[in-house]
Amino acid sequence: MNRFDYVRPHTISDAIKALATPASRVLAGGTNLVDLMKYDVDRPDCVVDINRLPLREISEMADGGLRIGALVSNSDLAWHATVQARYPLLASAILAGASPQLRNAATTGGNLLQRTRCYYFYDPSTACNKRDPGTGCSAIGGVNRIHAILGASADCIAVHPSDMCVALAAIGAVVEVEGPNGKRSIPFHDFHRLPGSEPQRDNTMREGELITGVVLPPADFGAHYTYLKIRDRLSYAFALVSVAVGLTLKADTIEDARVALGGVAHKPWRDDAAEAILKGQKPATPLFRQFADQVLAEAKGQGENDFKIELARRAIVRALHQAAAGTPQDQSNKSVQ
Amino acid sequence: MEPSAAAGIPASFVINGSRHDLTIPPWITLLDLLRERLQLTGTKKGCDHGQCGACTILVDGVRINSCLVLAVSRDGAEVTTIEGLGAGGSLHPLQAAFVEHDALQCGYCTPGQICSAAGLLSEGHARTRAEIRENMSGNLCRCGAYTNIADAIEDVMGQGAVAREAAE
Secondary structure, X not given: OOXXXXXXXXXXXXXXXXXXXXXXXXXXXXXXXXXXXXOOOOOOOXXXXXXXXXXXXXXXXXXOOEEEEOOXXXXXXXXOHHHHHHOHHHXXXXXXXXXXXXXXXXXXXXXXXXXXXXXXXXXXXXXXXXOOOOOOEOOOOOOOOOOOOOOOOOOOOOOOOOOHHHHHHHHOOEXXXXXXXXXXXXXXXXXXXXXXXXXXXXXXXXXXOEEEEEEEOOOOOOOOEEEEEEOOOOOOOOOOEEEEEEEXXXXXXXXXXXXXXXXXXXXXXXXXXXXXXXXXXXXXXXXXXXXXXXXXXXXXXXXXXOHHHHHHHHHHHHHHHHHHHOOOOOOOOOOOO | OOOOOOOOEEEEEEEOOEEEEEEEOOOOEHHHHHHHHOOOOOOOOOOOOOOOOOOEEEEOOEEEEHHHOEHHHHOOOXXXXXXXXXXXXXXXXXXXHHHHOOOOOOOOOHHHHHHHHHXXXXXXXXXXXXXXXXXXXXXXXXXXOHHHHHHHHHHHHHHHHHHHHHHO
């Protein structure tokens, strides 16, 4: 680990001032940043420890939504009574990720800002446009079993590793940030970005900005939700493909459908046009297959990850059946029904 | 804002009941502080990247991977390691159950397994065998003692249930 300065601000404005230092990094739970520093992937000049900021509250919004402070731990969020009752899709996705120890330390803001687990990004001896812009992408034509099938570019085929963010994309959360020019609210769909020619930019935050919270809109899918995660081992592994579904059903008809995919792209993947196919229809396998085909129409494998296209197609259909039947995937008993 | 001090930053901890007032460079992890500076070598360094769970300890009663925490960021915390789990020279019920159920072979992962299990019990979210297994998934055992580890935890969980029933 490189040597760095360390500051521990007690107010958001002091934190934003500290973040003006070039090559400064925010430290919250540390579960990703400390790891990246140990691998010399990240070498900050200054670490800004925000753990003393007042950002640990979960509070009800006047409109029936929920505001989650950026420092709320993944565990506290997943087991919060209101989240369990009204946002079980979010709770389920969080509990599908990492391990209890990591979820106890990792924070809401940090989950959004975690970096890809692409093998090459983590290995400073290799070329990587995300780590060192302009050096090339070693994953293209390399070992790419875990990489993107949607939205990749000629410069980067990395995927966003989060489970929680896939649920937040389906729910339609809003990210609240604060920086030298004030506060902004960023719709979840616009928060993470596709790699394009600037894969070093994971999201649309500006220099010196800090995530202060995540706001959930009122949502109640009842039991018509699921988070289905497919991975190489049953626990404590990143998704090859995951699917978050929330359905609003009325008289056996799909009134509203939210479907987000994880493990397939540089950001949680949603397709509004495809979701429109589901609306006003009765749940049925041919409809779900038609939806999956449209979502994956532009999917492109990289060789080793070609299997992910068919895996995603089947996972989407299965997840839609689980949500329609009101039988969400259990995150302890992993058998897929 | 507190001044930056690359030479060392003051930090205090209560570790296994004893207070320690220290000056720590900010790049020292809690794991290295325990092992290298305080000679509390019961907590093990396995992968040093949060993937194996050997370094699991309880910080303010909550289980975490000590390898991924900069010590200064937990200034003021109460820390419990495997050395502090038993009371007055007697084994913690989990330690006794690991012995009883032969829940280890080489023993390297055991302090992390036991601290993790202590965290699992106080969290109270695992009730079934499947939930115990899922909630212990952050602790790897390369000897493959998983079945006996789950038996030991289930045993202690059952003792708790019996004790609660007796109290009612």
